[in-house]
Amino acid sequence: MILSVEGLRSGYGRIPILAGVTLQLAAGEYLGVLGHNGMGKTTLMRTLMGYLPATDGRVALEGRDITRATTSSRARGGMGYVPQGREIFPNLTVMENLRMGLVTSAREDLGVIEEVLAEFPRLKRLLDRRGGALSGGEQQLLALARCLCTKPKLILLDEPTEGIQPSIIDEIVESLLRLRTSRGIAMILVEQNLEFIAALSERILIIQKGRITGELQPHQLNDPELVSEFVGMATA
Amino acid sequence: MDLGIVLALDVLNGIASLVLLCMGLAIIFGMMKVINLAHGEFLMLGAYATVVSANAGVNIWIAMLVIAPLFVGIVGIVVERCLIRFLYGRLVDTMLATWGLSLLIVGLVTTVFGNTINGVPTPLGGFAIGQYRSSLYTLFLVAMALLLVGSVWAVLRYTRYGLIARATMQNPNMAAAMGLNPTRVYMVTFGIGAAITGLAGGLLAPVSGIVPTMGGAYIAKAFITVVGGGSAILAGTASASALFGTINQIAAFLTTPVFGEVILFISAIVLIRLLPQGISDRYFRRSL
Numbered sequence: 213m214i215l216s217v218e219g220l221r222s223g224y225g226r227i228p229i230l231a232g233v234t235l236q237l238a239a240g241e242y243l244g245v246l247g248h249n250g251m252g253k254t255t256l257m258r259t260l261m262g263y264l265p266a267t268d269g270r271v272a273l274e275g276r277d278i279t280r281a282t283t284s285s286r287a288r289g290g291m292g293y294v295p296q297g298r299e300i301f302p303n304l305t306v307m308e309n310l311r312m313g314l315v316t317s318a319r320e321d322l323g324v325i326e327e328v329l330a331e332f333p334r335l336k337r338l339l340d341r342r343g344g345a346l347s348g349g350e351q352q353l354l355a356l357a358r359c360l361c362t363k364p365k366l367i368l369l370d371e372p373t374e375g376i377q378p379s380i381i382d383e384i385v386e387s388l389l390r391l392r393t394s395r396g397i398a399m400i401l402v403e404q405n406l407e408f409i410a411a412l413s414e415r416i417l418i419i420q421k422g423r424i425t426g427e428l429q430p431h432q433l434n435d436p437e438l439v440s441e442f443v444g445m446a447t448a
Numbered sequence: 449m450d451l452g453i454v455l456a457l458d459v460l461n462g463i464a465s466l467v468l469l470c471m472g473l474a475i476i477f478g479m480m481k482v483i484n485l486a487h488g489e490f491l492m493l494g495a496y497a498t499v500v501s502a503n504a505g506v507n508i509w510i511a512m513l514v515i516a517p518l519f520v521g522i523v524g525i526v527v528e529r530c531l532i533r534f535l536y537g538r539l540v541d542t543m544l545a546t547w548g549l550s551l552l553i554v555g556l557v558t559t560v561f562g563n564t565i566n567g568v569p570t571p572l573g574g575f576a577i578g579q580y581r582s583s584l585y586t587l588f589l590v591a592m593a594l595l596l597v598g599s600v601w602a603v604l605r606y607t608r609y610g611l612i613a614r615a616t617m618q619n620p621n622m623a624a625a626m627g628l629n630p631t632r633v634y635m636v637t638f639g640i641g642a643a644i645t646g647l648a649g650g651l652l653a654p655v656s657g658i659v660p661t662m663g664g665a666y667i668a669k670a671f672i673t674v675v676g677g678g679s680a681i682l683a684g685t686a687s688a689s690a691l692f693g694t695i696n697q698i699a700a701f702l703t704t705p706v707f708g709e710v711i712l713f714i715s716a717i718v719l720i721r722l723l724p725q726g727i728s729d730r731y732f733r734r735s736l
Contacts, residue, residue: 263621287627295625301618304611312615316627320608362626 213275214239214366214398215260220269221422222259229255231422232269237366240396242388244403244413244430252422253402254296257370260400261293262286273366288316292364292397296371298355302344306335309343309354313361328360331387349380356384360391366398373405385411406433450578455701457577461586463693464593465652469666470673470685471596472645477674478681479617479637482532482542486550487670488663490642494520494649495658496557502568508654509571516650517643524642528635536634550663557660570654585654592651596644601682604736613637614736669709672716678726682736687727692716 215237223229229252237243247253258264260271262283271279273289287293301309310325317324329336332353338346343354352372359367373381385408391397403409409416410433418426432438473487484490494516501511531549535542572584604610612633616623620630656662673692677684695715700708723730 261625282629283621283624284627284629287625293625295622299619299622301615301622303618304615308611308615311611312623312626315608315612358626 213237214241214273215400216272217260218270220256220259220271221267222255222264223267224255224264228267229422230259233419233422233424235417235424237398237400239365240392240398242392242399242401242413244401244409244416245419246403246406246409246416246428247419249404251419253419254370255422256419257293257295257368257400257402260368261291287362290363290365292359292362292367294352294355294359294367294369294372296374298348298351300343300346300351300354300358302342304343305339306341306343306346306354307339309358310361313358316362324361324363328357331360331390332357334383347377349376349383352376352380352384353387356387364397366400369399369401371402371404373403373408381405381408388412406439409433450580453577454580454582455697457582457586458701459694459697460590462697463689464590466669466673466689466693467593467597467685468589468648468651469670470677470689471600472641472643472648473670474674474677474681474685475600475644476638476641478679478684479613479641480536480634481539482536482638483539483546484641485543485546485667486527486553486663487546487645488665488667489550489553490520490524490645490663491649491652491666492557492658492660492663493523493553494646495653495656495662496561496566496649497646498650498653499566499568499658500561508568511568512650512653513647516653517647520646520649521639521643523646525635525639527642528638532638533631533634554660554663561660563660566658568654568658589651589655596647597682597686600644601736604682609636669712672713672720676716676719676723676726678723678728678730680728680732680736683732684726684728687732691719691727 213236217233217235220233221228221230233252233256235243245253245256255264259266262278262281266279269279270277273286273291276289278286278289281289301312304312307325310328311320314320314324334350335353335357338350343351346354356372372384388399389412401409401412410430413430416428416430416433417424418428428438469491472490473484476482476484497516497519498508498512501515502508506515527549531545532542535545570583570585572588574581574583604614612623612628616628616630616633623633624630669692673688674685676692677688692712692715696708696712699711703711719727
């Protein structure tokens with residue numbers, strides 16, 4: 213197991229959001245987490261990344277307890293984070309954003325950036341552009357590419373399709389599927405876009421009111437009744 | 449004609465002094481949003497470090513260019529570890545804490561060195577412009593200000609530390625997700641800001657009377673320049689220093705030095721009324 217989470221609780225101040233989340237993630241596995249707004253998806257990601265302290269429970273990365281570890285030591289331990297809203301560095305160029313992915317390596321190996329750019333050819337002609345001047349979709353690709361430069365073993369990907377043009381969504385799906393075979397990176401994907409989550413995930417956990425309440429196979433997302441029963445989510 | 453050259457030199461000197469005075473403060477405020485009210489005391493410590501080591505027989509250049517920044521840089525790191533790091537994101541609290549710190553430093557220095565004026569002789573001597581005389585040290589200060597602006601720019605633009613500092617300033621949470629420890633970046637940045645302030649104190653030591661309370665004479669000027677400059681550390685400090693330095697010196701030339709300061713502060717108030725976000729947010733938004 214690359215990541216194992218047991219009874220994880222956290223929240224904002226005195227408001228509890230996560231009420232005991234338990235999940236296991238195998239190396240190289242793509243796991244989807246599906247749920248309504250306000251069910252705790254982003255809180256789960258932020259707690260896993262160490263931005264919010266866990267009030268109870270345990271998180272282990274490759275068997276090592278990281279429940280109390282800082283964000284930066286989790287990142288150095290192989291966790292990559294692509295947050296909701298992308299959060300690229302707006303006043304750095306695309307190249308500088310990517311170089312930030314290399315800051316913890318002793319020597320800045322630009323070959324790593326070359327390799328990552330091969331996965332995201334669209335970014336190649338934008339290298340001198342300011343991150344903030346990119347379109348939403350391009351920023352999402354940049355956030356993913358920057359994360360890959362840190363050579364993560366596990367990526368936490370939070371709502372990557374939010375507000376992004378469909379052509380880039382397809383591009384992201386293809387890149388992520390390629391990465392699974394070429395690099396063996398594991399991923400936790402939080403989404404509301406059923407098509408996207410079905411295309412990428414090997415299994416899908418349902419989160420409701422801060423708990424994991426069920427598990428679906430990707431093909432089951434094609435069944436609107438089943439989805440609305442599990443998620444309480446209306447499908448188009 | 450000669451008078452014109454003298455006046456031009458005065459203006460350059462005024463601008464250079466402001467740049468030296470403000471750079472450390474601009475770095476600490478611009479990158480970390482900490483309002484360091486002990487900035488004047490950091491200057492004073494740099495000046496004292498220079499005087500004490502020069503009087504102990506150390507070469508004056510080493511005293512002001514090496515010992516002053518080194519000593520104040522170390523003081524800065526100690527202050528950051530013991531005080532500032534608990535207060536990030538709490539603007540008003542940092543003001544109170546650093547104000548208290550400034551009183552403490554003034555008290556300590558007064559206890560150790562007494563409330564007397566110290567000084568070091570101005571090195572380099574003077575030169576003649578027609579019937580007027582000017583000091584070579586003025587030109588040296590101008591050169592140091594240029595060098596300082598150039599080096600800060602080069603470090604921010606071209607080095608890995610510069611990249612790290614700019615990224616952490618924009619989004620500390622994402623910098624942490626890249627594996628960086630933002631608190632370390634803050635500590636180093638605070639230390640560098642303090643060291644630059646110490647350097648300024650050392651450089652200004654030969655041209656100012658050195659007393660424990662000398663920081664108070666500089667702090668208001670330094671703050672209005674940084675606020676007038678806006679969020680871009682370099683473009684803001686340089687443009688605001690150029691503007692206020694020129695106004696100050698020309699007004700002092702036309703009236704008296706005291707009125708020069710008054711007019712400087714009035715023009716600062718007008719500027720901040722017109723451009724509340726500072727010069728750089730209006731004209732140099734993309735700059736460093």
